[in-house]
Amino acid sequence: MAYNRTHDWLTRLPKVDLHLHLDGSVKPETILEIALDQGIDLPVYNKEGLIPHMRVGDECGSLIEYLSKFDFTTRFMQSGEALERIAYEVAQQSAEHNCKYVEVRFAPQLHRNNGLTVEETIHYVVEGMKRGQRDFGVKAGVIAICMRNHSCESNLEVIRAAAKFVGKGVVAVDLAGDEASYPPEWFREVFAESGRLGIPVTIHAGEAAGAVNVYEAVTNLGAVRIGHGVRLKEDTDILELVKDRRIPLEMCPISNIQTKAVSGWEAYPIREYLEQGLLVTINTDNPSVSGTDITNEYRVLSDRFGFTEPELVRLVMNGVEAAFMDESDKLLLRREMEAEINSLGMGLLS
Numbered sequence: 001m002a003y004n005r006t007h008d009w010l011t012r013l014p015k016v017d018l019h020l021h022l023d024g025s026v027k028p029e030t031i032l033e034i035a036l037d038q039g040i041d042l043p044v045y046n047k048e049g050l051i052p053h054m055r056v057g058d059e060c061g062s063l064i065e066y067l068s069k070f071d072f073t074t075r076f077m078q079s080g081e082a083l084e085r086i087a088y089e090v091a092q093q094s095a096e097h098n099c100k101y102v103e104v105r106f107a108p109q110l111h112r113n114n115g116l117t118v119e120e121t122i123h124y125v126v127e128g129m130k131r132g133q134r135d136f137g138v139k140a141g142v143i144a145i146c147m148r149n150h151s152c153e154s155n156l157e158v159i160r161a162a163a164k165f166v167g168k169g170v171v172a173v174d175l176a177g178d179e180a181s182y183p184p185e186w187f188r189e190v191f192a193e194s195g196r197l198g199i200p201v202t203i204h205a206g207e208a209a210g211a212v213n214v215y216e217a218v219t220n221l222g223a224v225r226i227g228h229g230v231r232l233k234e235d236t237d238i239l240e241l242v243k244d245r246r247i248p249l250e251m252c253p254i255s256n257i258q259t260k261a262v263s264g265w266e267a268y269p270i271r272e273y274l275e276q277g278l279l280v281t282i283n284t285d286n287p288s289v290s291g292t293d294i295t296n297e298y299r300v301l302s303d304r305f306g307f308t309e310p311e312l313v314r315l316v317m318n319g320v321e322a323a324f325m326d327e328s329d330k331l332l333l334r335r336e337m338e339a340e341i342n343s344l345g346m347g348l349l350s
């Protein structure tokens, strides 16, 4: 590839990633090692051969097809040791992309096949992130996910367990899975509990269904951030509401194209969202499923939409603003990032 100044610059740019699934971030070599260690059968015993089992191809036609990849990966994430290791490796991979802060999300109920409790799964993920923070200097928060295809009881268990870790690694709760088949209004009771317990909420919405799901997430489920929100553009009134309330959108460009949240790049609303004053952030969603990383997300945006360097810095700093962090930590992170951006000779922050 020819030298491209902005590409090189993006590699060095300090970044954050607020929307990254643990089970969508597993390295094939880790799967191989865990399988050998735990005696789990594999379809092939080399790293390259595993990739098609974990990653979607260009032919991916929907979110449902995209989600099918997770059945493979979660089989290797059923022990405390595996969860701790994979969380640690997320911090390592983040550091490789100069990602200073990452929020890692996972669904505890998907990791209990061998008898772990919900609290134990959270404990091990938090421990892995802490070890990663110590070794790689990447700050981290954990988001516990409720699944759309799980029962209310099962999701309430996640919320209550997550509450015990608030201030000790967990920063929020989420709702993920098949959005088209399970509308958000079915989960009011679940997120009423997070409201009672005072846990911040982000909801996957406006990805595989319309803007009305964003409205429901914000007004009835207590969402203070939205995962994706790509289809928010379909309703001006709801878009205005999200803008007025300064609700950040966790956009994940490559994933959004693969799941067909939009028909193609020409319909991807990122530039119009920014121009309309929405708080847009850029994230990876699932690096190993989407075949991406945080630097690549910014590169693709800069190539496809011609974002200038100041615009790319603005997107990064939107991520800092949207982080589930207390204000004093956020101030420190912002200062650290601004100093590094300025020292890279960009001097772009006014």
Ligand SMILES: O=c1[nH]cnc2c1ncn2[C@H]1C[C@H](O)[C@@H](CO)O1
Pocket (backbone or CB within 6 Å): 021, 022, 023, 024, 063, 067, 070, 105, 106, 107, 110, 145, 176, 177, 178, 179, 204, 207, 255, 285, 286
């Ligand atoms: O982009 C997504 N939309 C909805 N659900 C998702 C997405 N990416 C991952 N998930 C699901 C599949 C995973 O197994 C689960 C927990 O991380 O969350």
Ligand SMILES: [Zn+2]
Pocket (backbone or CB within 6 Å): 019, 021, 176, 204, 227, 285
């Ligand atoms: Zn997601």
